[in-house]
Amino acid sequence: MKIAYCIGSLKNKGGMEQVLANKTDSFINDFGYKIHIITEDQRGLFVEYDFNKEIEFHDMAISQLNSKTIKGVTFVKNIFNLRRLYTKLFNKIKPDIIVVCERGYLDYVIPYTDYDVPKIREFHFAKEAVNIHASLMKPWLKKIKHLLTYRVIFRMFNKYDCLVLLTNRDKKNGGYKTNLEVIPNMIPSNLPKNSAGLTNEIVISVGSMHDKRKGFDIQIKLWKEVVKKYPNWILNIYGDGVERKNLQILIDSLDLNENVFLHGNSNNMSKHYLDSSIFLFTSMAEGLPMVLIEAQSFGLPCVAYDCPTGPSDIITNNKDGFVVNQSDIEILKEKLFLLIEDKNLRLEMGNNARKSVLKYLPVKVGEQWKVLFEKLIEK
Secondary structure (H helix, E strand, O other): OEEEEEEOOOOOOOHHHHHHHHHHHHHHHHHOOEEEEEEOOOOOOOOOOOOOOOOEEEEOOHHHOOOOOOOOHHHHHHHHHHHHHHHHHHHHHOOOEEEEOOOOOHHHHHHHOOOOOOEEEEOOOOHHHHHHHHHOOOOHHHHHHHHHHHHHHHHHHHHOOEEEEOOHHHHHHOOOOOOEEEOOOOOOOOOOOOOOOOOOOEEEEEOOOOOOOOOHHHHHHHHHHHHHHOOOOEEEEEOOOOOHHHHHHHHHHOOOOOOEEEEEOOOOHHHHHHOOOEEEEOOOOOOOOHHHHHHHHOOOOEEEEOOOOOHHHHOOEOOOEEEEOOOOHHHHHHHHHHHHHOHHHHHHHHHHHHHHHHHHOHHHHHHHHHHHHHHHHHO
16 A cells, blocks of 8 residues: 655654654565655755655755745645646556645645545644634734634534544544544554652653643642642753743742752653653643653653643543543642652552553554555545
8 A cells, every 4th residue: 555645744853754764764664665755845954754665755945946936926826736746646656545744835725735635634643722722812913813813624524535643532522524443543552661660759841841731830839738748849941932031930929949940852762751650641632642652651640621622532441540620720739749748649640551551552543544545445
């Protein structure tokens, strides 16, 4: 089977790019698929992740289609040019399945190409999460633009043969009007060899600080309550972005400089997970938060807000962690304190967490994709 994946670019390091690398590697090694990855505009920049060397890459080089740009006019012109160019490429490489990974020109192009094979759209966020993300945006014009853009995108989903979602919650609450499948993201097959000992008085949290969506301010304010009862416990936060400065100001104002630390990005996250005893997650909106799965793979029990979407799909409440109703800070504190106080509970939940990630291995997720591909081709 030959599959063509369409994505904006691979020049940035992100979760979707990592998942694509994992997935395509599995398809080649486990099923012998032939994989083509088509980027809209790579601009000759370095591909961040290590992709399987058998993959064939193609770049549509959108930025070179026009000598000058006229806002709006160029966008429409590019759509029609790209429909022609993608059709030409598809007829050349002859894929059996076409998969679109993200928005951009692709939703206005791929469903309209003159190449008749099943076309799949992956959605790496969630409809509820889109609305919450928009609520955090300023100024209001940016918010309106964001919502209108996604309103069009949601309609474009109906042009595909199948929409693949990450979570059951999104399938249930999204109100989509096309064929749906729920297939989670895939993790690498080489799980961490070691589990965290869960004896250090350290809680870890990980995520972007480009906006307030991860709720790190909630964690910092909560830590003021933690240190009153457990003065030796530390909160380590990894990630970077424009909000980092404001978070540090909050830490300073609460006199938490000896208990809460902003470490920025790290290339040694394995060590940091292994040194920790609990993972704390307070995001307002997600697709399928891979950091939770990553933390579980190191045997960390997780305490998480049940934001839309993902935590309730990943965590089995009271078994490998705790899922708390969104914004219920008192229950969040109660569950965190329970894990801080009870080492045996941490060990039990951490052991269960390590087992729970097995469902995200390539051997499990890859089979779901294989079944979907074969079903669509059969139709």
